[in-house]
Amino acid sequence: MTIREAAKEWKVKEQTVLNYILEGYIYGLSIENNEIVIPNIPKPHIKRKPKTVVEQDNYILTAMNKEEYVN
Numbered sequence: 639m640t641i642r643e644a645a646k647e648w649k650v651k652e653q654t655v656l657n658y659i660l661e662g663y664i665y666g667l668s669i670e671n672n673e674i675v676i677p678n679i680p681k682p683h684i685k686r687k688p689k690t691v692v693e694q695d696n697y698i699l700t701a702m703n704k705e706e707y708v709n
Contacts (some may be wrong), residue, residue, distance in 0.1 A: 639675070639676050639678060640673055640674070640675065640676070641655045641656065641659075641673075641674055641676065643676075644676050647681075648681035649681075650681070655676070658682055658684075659674070659676075663682040663684060664676060664677075664679070664682060665677075666679075683701045683704075685697050
């Protein structure tokens, strides 16, 4: 899918999708006809600033329970 399609599917701005790419949250990109092609994956689940190891573990478990894509 293209950046525009990913933004629409994930309900975020195109700039957010670009930031996900630049920050390394999305792998397996390719380029076709001068467009970035994103693999068909669910929206990356990104939590900001986990403070403690316990909070980090809870974040991972919560994401796993919801079957969210965690990188």
